[in-house]
Amino acid sequence: MAPAKATLALALLCFLLVQEMEVFSGQQLSVDAQQIDCKGKCAFRCSKAKAQKMCIRSCNSCCEKCNCVPPGTSMNREMCPCYAGLTTHGGKPKCP
Template sequence: MVFSRVLLAILLGLLVLNLIEPSHESFEDQEASQGAVGKSLLATIDCGVACSGRCRLASRQNLCMRACGTCCARCNCVPPGTSGNTDQCPCYANMTTHGGRKKCP
């Protein structure tokens, strides 16, 4: 009786794995085909390093890092230096809050 339950559990486990595996492979194939094109066109930057350089002189570093991280993730760009230089990253410079203020430090 115990042997039959173990055998049944193993068979059900294999069935579930068999159902999950094909969809997982197709997702990987799809991701690989899209990722190869996207990654070759856009090189992602390390937002943590870029924003820590941008916010190193800010009086409210946690706020600056949070805002800069959001802007960096959306634009994949952070202007060099601690302020200004926004002409090198227009997406970063043009992002605003709901109140109309500049979002990115």
């Protein structure tokens, strides 16, 4: 009788563990799916650019596609691989 109760308890614990993992992974996906504030992040990213309007326009375009803007006012493109990978028709980096 004891092994049957232990097996039932173990099965119940496994079921609860699987349910908790599904709830946690669902919450994680909803956090990742949120849109970032492209306008604010691009305004900061382009704050030191000589051609700010052009910089902000291209940054916003890249941000909308990638949902990511690298930190800082320049460099750090490796932090957003999608952002770093976008290029113009001439093969130059599109995103500031």
